[in-house]
């Protein structure tokens with residue numbers, strides 16, 4: 001059995017929902033990981049004028065980074081299954097002067113091959129985490145890479161998330177988040193599985209890997225933990241993982257802890273990176 005088959009759960013759905021609050025949360029999250037993505041792009045190198053694809057582009061913050069790197073003669077295409085989110089992203093980017101950015105609504109699982117390529121860089125962050133058919137999607141992304149171009153993937157490993165030392169409220173919220181993602185078929189260790197997934201998808205052994213982490217103060221981490229849980233709550237309630245009143249009491253406890261000890265350290269999910277150049 002392959003890694004993808006072992007990890008896929010039945011009845012998958014996009015776990016985080018598609019509310020305006022979630023769109024804003026995605027934007028804040030993308031800004032937090034901007035430095036980690038810059039570091040990986042520095043290691044790969046991306047010339048002016050390059051053609052890029054951001055697969056699962058979400059709010060478009062990585063597209064902005066790519067546009068700044070490739071300049072006005074480059075091309076940055078965002079693909080996402082969420083047409084509303086992608087449309088908002090590209091409107092904002094173009095208003096900010098990034099005319100080289102465009103958006104294509106496409107389901108990377110069900111929608112067949114990517115027709116807009118080939119690209120000098122195909123990039124995907126926090127996409128495979130959500131998908132049941134990780135190997136197939138990776139193979140599809142690899143097909144869209146031009147000879148001499150790169151596939152670069154960054155994704156989470158959530159296994160080490162938690163307060164240090166442990167805190168009852170914050171850790172219970174973290175556990176609830178992880179259980180809810182699991183119930184939606186997400187692979188919470190997908191970041192660490194990337195080298196293996198690359199091989200299974202026919203991409204080959206990665207040329208390089210990267211690990212980024214964030215140690216947040218509880219005062220800040222609690223806001224993101226609450227926002228993630230609120231986005232997951234409809235799914236968590238419908239799968240009977242938690243009731244709404246119990247979730248609200250947990251969030252009260254989390255807020256109390258954040259007021260009592262705002263500097264308490266919280267380890268965020270690790271963001272793992274892997275990349276490979278196509279011969």
Ligand SMILES: C[S@@+](CC[C@H](N)C(=O)[O-])C[C@H]1O[C@@H](n2cnc3c(N)ncnc32)[C@H](O)[C@@H]1O
Nearest residue numbers: 030056057058080081082106107108109125126
């Ligand atoms: C957690 S967000 C990450 C967004 C962005 N890559 C980032 O790092 O800021 C995951 C994105 O993947 C998109 N997505 C989920 N399933 C997809 C699919 N089957 N095809 C294309 N996009 C998908 C979601 O709509 C969402 O925008």
